[in-house]
Amino acid sequence: MGLADALRGKSVERRGRIAKPPPDGSRPLPGWRRYWPMYTAVSPFFILFAVFGVFPVGFSIYLSFMSWDGIGETRSIGWENYAYLVTDSDFWQSIGNTLIIWLLSTVPMIFLALVIAYALHTAVRFKAFYRVAYFVPNITSIVAMTLVLGSVFSDSSGLLNSALRAINSGEVGWLSDPWAMKVSVAAITIWRWVGYNAIICLAGLQAISSDVFEAAKVDGADNRQTFFRITLPMLRPVILFVAVTSTIGGLQLFTEPQVLFPVDDNGNVGGPGGEATTIVLYLYQQAFVFNRFGYGAAVGWALFLLIAVFSVINWRLIGGRDEDAIGTGKRKGKSRAR
Amino acid sequence: MTVSRRRFLALGAGAAAGGFGTAGCGSQRSLGDADEITLWTWDRSVSDELVARAETKGIPGAQGFRLSRTNIGGHFNTKVRTALAGKSLVPDIIGINSDVATYFPNQDVFVDLNDFGAAGLKSRYLDWKWNECITPEGRMIAFPMDTGPTGLFYRADLLQEAGVTTDPKELAARAPDWDGFIALGKELRKSQERAVICPNIRHVWSIRLGQLGSKFMTQDGRYIGDRDELREAFELAYRIGRDGLSAGAPEGSPDLYGVITSGRQPVGIGAVWWGLAFPESAAPKTEGKWRVADPPGGSGNVGGSFLAITKYSKNPEAAYKFITWLQSPENQVKAFTEMSLFPSSPHSFTRPEMREPRPFYGGQRTIEVFGPSARRVRTVYKSPYDRVMDPVFAAELANVESGKNVDTAWRDAQNTIERELTREGAI
Numbered sequence: 106m107g108l109a110d111a112l113r114g115k116s117v118e119r120r121g122r123i124a125k126p127p128p129d130g131s132r133p134l135p136g137w138r139r140y141w142p143m144y145t146a147v148s149p150f151f152i153l154f155a156v157f158g159v160f161p162v163g164f165s166i167y168l169s170f171m172s173w174d175g176i177g178e179t180r181s182i183g184w185e186n187y188a189y190l191v192t193d194s195d196f197w198q199s200i201g202n203t204l205i206i207w208l209l210s211t212v213p214m215i216f217l218a219l220v221i222a223y224a225l226h227t228a229v230r231f232k233a234f235y236r237v238a239y240f241v242p243n244i245t246s247i248v249a250m251t252l253v254l255g256s257v258f259s260d261s262s263g264l265l266n267s268a269l270r271a272i273n274s275g276e277v278g279w280l281s282d283p284w285a286m287k288v289s290v291a292a293i294t295i296w297r298w299v300g301y302n303a304i305i306c307l308a309g310l311q312a313i314s315s316d317v318f319e320a321a322k323v324d325g326a327d328n329r330q331t332f333f334r335i336t337l338p339m340l341r342p343v344i345l346f347v348a349v350t351s352t353i354g355g356l357q358l359f360t361e362p363q364v365l366f367p368v369d370d371n372g373n374v375g376g377p378g379g380e381a382t383t384i385v386l387y388l389y390q391q392a393f394v395f396n397r398f399g400y401g402a403a404v405g406w407a408l409f410l411l412i413a414v415f416s417v418i419n420w421r422l423i424g425g426r427d428e429d430a431i432g433t434g435k436r437k438g439k440s441r442a443r
Numbered sequence: 444m445t446v447s448r449r450r451f452l453a454l455g456a457g458a459a460a461g462g463f464g465t466a467g468c469g470s471q472r473s474l475g476d477a478d479e480i481t482l483w484t485w486d487r488s489v490s491d492e493l494v495a496r497a498e499t500k501g502i503p504g505a506q507g508f509r510l511s512r513t514n515i516g517g518h519f520n521t522k523v524r525t526a527l528a529g530k531s532l533v534p535d536i537i538g539i540n541s542d543v544a545t546y547f548p549n550q551d552v553f554v555d556l557n558d559f560g561a562a563g564l565k566s567r568y569l570d571w572k573w574n575e576c577i578t579p580e581g582r583m584i585a586f587p588m589d590t591g592p593t594g595l596f597y598r599a600d601l602l603q604e605a606g607v608t609t610d611p612k613e614l615a616a617r618a619p620d621w622d623g624f625i626a627l628g629k630e631l632r633k634s635q636e637r638a639v640i641c642p643n644i645r646h647v648w649s650i651r652l653g654q655l656g657s658k659f660m661t662q663d664g665r666y667i668g669d670r671d672e673l674r675e676a677f678e679l680a681y682r683i684g685r686d687g688l689s690a691g692a693p694e695g696s697p698d699l700y701g702v703i704t705s706g707r708q709p710v711g712i713g714a715v716w717w718g719l720a721f722p723e724s725a726a727p728k729t730e731g732k733w734r735v736a737d738p739p740g741g742s743g744n745v746g747g748s749f750l751a752i753t754k755y756s757k758n759p760e761a762a763y764k765f766i767t768w769l770q771s772p773e774n775q776v777k778a779f780t781e782m783s784l785f786p787s788s789p790h791s792f793t794r795p796e797m798r799e800p801r802p803f804y805g806g807q808r809t810i811e812v813f814g815p816s817a818r819r820v821r822t823v824y825k826s827p828y829d830r831v832m833d834p835v836f837a838a839e840l841a842n843v844e845s846g847k848n849v850d851t852a853w854r855d856a857q858n859t860i861e862r863e864l865t866r867e868g869a870i
Contacts (some may be wrong), residue, residue, distance in 0.1 A: 175524040176549040189866060255697065261690075262701035280693055281845065369694035370649075371837040372830060377693055378842055393521045395830060396545070 169402035179399070186403035196404065198379060199387040200411070202287065206362075206383065207355035209291035210298075215347055217299050219340070222306030223332060236307070239300030251293055251364035255280075258289045258365070280365070283380040290381050293361045298354070302347045309343030310336065345419070352415050356408065359385040368394060384408045473757040474532045475511050480762050482512045483526075484538035485519045488588070488748060490778040493769055503768050505761035527552050533755040535762045543575060543585050543749050544825040553584040554752045559763040561586070567772060571822040572787045576749060579662050584751055586766050589775075589784035591714030591746035592817035593650060594735040595624075596722065599805060601709035601732075605634040611736035611812065621651070621679055624712075624739035628688040631709055639690040639708050642699050644680040645840045647689070650712045651676040653743025653823075659860075660826035666870055668832060669857050677856075680840055681849040691844055694837075700725040712738045714745035715785045715813045723803055731805045735812045742819035747787070789818060828869045835859045 137144065169186055171179040190196055225235055242250070257264045258279035266276045279289045317339070321331050337344075362383050366376035372394040375382025382390070384404065392401025475481040480502060482494070489512075497503070497510035513534070515522050520540075526533050527549075539546065546553070556576075561583055565573055568587050576585040595618070599609040607630055608614055618624045628640040641647050652658065655676070659668035683689055690708060692698035702708040704726040713721070722733055750770070752762045768774065775786035776794045791797060792814040800806040839856040843849050864870045 174548065176527045176546075176552060259697045259701070260692070261698050262705075263697075280696055280698075281691070366693070367695035369837065371645075371694075371834040373694070373834045373838050373841075377845055379838065393518070396524065 165402040165405055168399050169406055171399040171402075173398045174396045175398050182399070186400050187407075189400070190403050190407060195379065195382070196384075196387060196407075199375075199382045199384045202375070202379075202381060203356055203358065203383045206287050206291050206294070206358060206381075207352065209287055210294040211348070211351045211355050214295045214299050214302060214351065215344065217295070218302035218306050218347065219337075219344075221299065221303035222310055223336065225303065225307050226310045236304065239303055241300070242297050243301040245297075247297060247360045248364050250297070251361050254289075254293050254296075255365050281377050283378060286366070286376050286381045290358070290362050290365060290383075293365070294355070294358065297361075298351065302351065305347055306340065306343055309340045313339045349416055349419050352419055353412055356412050356415065357385050358383045359389065362386050363389070384411070472531055472533060472755045473753075474526075474534045475757075477757065478508055479511045480505075480508050480536065480756075480758065480765055481534040482510060482536045482538075482765075483515050483519075483523065483534040484512065486514055486516075487782055488538050488784070489769060490774065490781050490784075492781060493774055493777060497765060497769070502761060502765045505758075505764040508758065508761040508765075510765060527753065530755070533753050535756040535758070536750055536752055536766065538588070539585055539749040539751050541591075541745075541747050542825075542830060543751075544827050545830055546584065546751070547578045547827045550578045550580065550582055550584050552754055553582075554754055554756065554759045556583040556586060556752070556763065559760065561763075561767075564767065567788050567790055569787050569789060569817060569820070571744070571820045572747065574822045575825065585749035586751070586770060587787035588748045588750055588770060589778065590787045590817055590820075591716055591744050591785065592813050592820060593653065593712055593714050593738045593743045593745060594809070594812045594816055595738045596711050596713055596718055596733060596735055598706060598709040598729065598732050599734050601631070601635065601638075601706055605631045605709075607631065609734065611734055611807070615737040615739075618739045621740045624710075625683060625686065625688065627710065628683075629686070635707075635709070637707055638688075639702065640688045640710050641683060642690050642692045642702055642708065642711070643694065643841075644684040644689045644691075644844050645694065645837045647680040647683050648676060648836060648840055649745065650738075650743060651679060651740060653745055653820075654738075654741040656821050656823065658823050658825055659829055659832045660824065660869075662824045664826070664869065666860075666864060668836075668860060674853060677836070677840070677853055678849060681843050684844050689844065693841075712740075715809075716746060716783065718803075718809075719783050730803050733804050734807055735804060735809050737812060737816065742816040744817075744820045747785075785813065785817070789814070792817075826869075828864060828867055831863045831867060832860050835863065 168179070170181060170183060172182045172185075173179040221239060225232065225239070228235060256262070260266065260276070260278055260280050263279065265279060269276055277285050279285045313336070317335055318331065321335050326334065362375055362381040363386055366374065366381050368374050368390070372390065373379065374386050374390045374394070385408065388401050388404040388408065391397045391404060473481070482489075494510060494512050498512065499509075501507070501509045519538070523537050569590065572587045572590055576587060577583050595615070597609075597614065602609050602614075607627065608617060614627075618627045624640060628638065631638040631640075652673075655672060657667060660666055684691070690698065690702045692702055700721065703711075703721045706729075711717070711721075718733070718735070722729055750766050752759050752766070756762050770787070772786065772788040772790035773794075775784070775788050776791045776796050778784040779786055779791070780796050786792070786797075792810055797810045797814075798808055801809050835856050839847070839852040839859075843852045861870070
């Protein structure tokens with residue numbers, strides 16, 4: 106059997122499913138010999154994935170039990186990296202920072218994205234222009250953007266503080282005050298992702314059958330009622346998607362704080378007091394500034410665990426209910442109680 | 444929020460595989476063709492013209508070899524470490540920043556330059572710079588490139604407004620030490636209410652640290668970072684902040700430039716390259732108004748860099764020939780005129796090109812300050828663990844600047860360092 110055969114998809118598919126002996130009476134070839142052209146065709150991805158996906162993941166597990174400066178010999182130190190991790194105040198600070206920045210960015214962003222999507226959906230003029238306009242921040246170079254916004258936020262020479270001075274309200278240490286620093290990072294994150302998420306929500310909105318809206322109109326629902334009673338519930342799967350991806354992205358936040366608060370000559374990251382050090386930024390500092398690759402790997406796995414936990418929580422909070430609703434009526438009642 | 448992570452990875456993987464296909468994944472250990480000496484440096488670290496000459500006309504003194512330079516963009520250290528860890532396709536020569544001691548624990552990945560007779564060139568270079576190339580075991584793993592002797596930069600026009608002398612010699616005599624410098628700062632406040640003498644107090648710490656005879660560890664690995672001398676430097680930084688003489692600009696922020704362009708910081712101690720990085724590039728309109736004088740508290744060095752030959756080199760002899768040619772006193776002068784890289788060879792200080800009056804500094808011959816300053820820098824042992832300790836002190840000083848008690852900060856710094864050094868197995 107050759108490539109030509111394989112390309113005649115139909116016959117292959119039939120054989121694959123039923124595995125009938127070929128008409129000439131010879132015994133069927135073992136799977137891999139029959140399907141090698143297909144395996145060959147799909148192999149590039151899997152080979153590359155093994156080399157650049159599976160291997161690094163596996164190697165980072167191995168590395169997290171090692172002490173390695175990146176050049177010399179690796180030295181096995183058992184669970185020491187993880188033991189240090191749980192007592193490392195900088196690490197916990199980075200988790201705290203990440204969660205705060207994540208809350209400060211994700212919650213307003215999802216809300217804004219929904220509002221924008223709704224507005225885009227109902228807008229009558231310049232639809233295409235608005236869609237493009239909201240999406241542009243997402244495809245702009247994040248580094249360049251952060252640099253520009255960095256001078257907007259800059260403490261004494263920044264645009265924002267100049268504006269605050271002009272209206273005679275006090276200056277804010279956007280790049281030095283622990284809370285304002287987090288707000289600055291969150292603001293850049295929102296600016297970048299709100300349009301992207303709005304487009305996804307918009308796609309979800311457009312998928313809702315207009316029959317439902319018409320029925321609501323006939324029943325006398327106003328705009329508000331339609332939004333909260335029809336649009337939001339029907340958008341739940343889309344919101345789940347946006348929430349989960351925003352959470353994963355939010356927990357992996359790196360570029361914005363890294364550019365806004367560059368690594369200084371001493372190797373410190375995340376601005377004054379490390380108040381904007383996110384988990385990935387901390388990982389980067391440990392592995393690539395201080396050359397503690399084993400410890401960096403351990404931080405990476407701690408982050409993995411955290412993302413897994415948050416994804417499950419998200420799924421239970423938003424998606425779980427929806428899924429139950431599709432299931433039996435009994436469980437629907439139970440979920441309502443929750 | 445990166446949704447198509449997997450696809451992104453796959454694309455990257457595809458591109459990388461393409462690269463492999465064309466490069467060929469042989470067992471060759473040194474990067475480049477058989478007659479090519481490969482050099483990895485970052486931008487503006489060597490004279491482009493000299494490198495181009497070695498690339499086209501071959502390496503002087505090494506028949507049949509030519510140079511091939513790669514300018515590594517960002518993350519230089521990471522890329523170098525990755526190449527060294529791979530033990531394959533490693534460049535013959537790499538540039539090393541001022542943190543050369545970080546490589547001491549892995550000194551065997553570099554050749555000992557003494558094997559090629561480097562000791563014979565010692566007298567050409569500044570002693571303290573030369574000593575930084577030598578590991579505690581006595582191997583010379585790096586060769587001096589540029590240096591960063593410090594000076595006191597000041598705006599003559601603003602000093603005149605405040606009624607302070609603008610003559611470099613007189614000013615140096617007026618502020619010979621840090622107390623004098625603080626007094627000068629207070630004097631400047633009379634004509635300019637918000638005047639400061641440093642961008643932030645960590646800057647004071649690092650400059651003061653560079654003036655001392657030793658840093659955090661002794662050559663035999665004993666921790667001395669808790670000594671009184673350092674405590675005083677820590678408190679000096681605090682005092683300058685307390686007196687309102689620090690702008691409190693975060694490290695790496697645009698405010699660092701803001702205080703210079705606005706004239707809020709009319710004086711500042713900085714390495715020779717500071718003038719280029721800050722006033723000359725950020726405040727070109729102040730041309731002619733700046734001067735330099737001897738720095739209060741003594742000379743120090745900030746920055747500078749090195750070249751090292753890896754043990755994977757296809758021909759370390761030729762690589763050595765190239766390095767010594769590139770860093771000869773006359774070629775260091777070339778690097779200075781072309782790239783403003785300050786020489787590590789005092790032989791070059793007397794050359795006419797170095798002695799040219801500098802228009803940005805009102806026609807002052809700045810070499811008359813930086814030359815003697817470079818000679819006065821003391822030999823300081825830098826340990827491989829400095830990279831762990833530097834950020835601790837800097838971070839605590841940032842905390843002090845935002846209101847933390849200075850005694851608590853000092854204690855916290857000591858505790859953190861003890862913990863970090865124990866973890867590194869250093870003490």
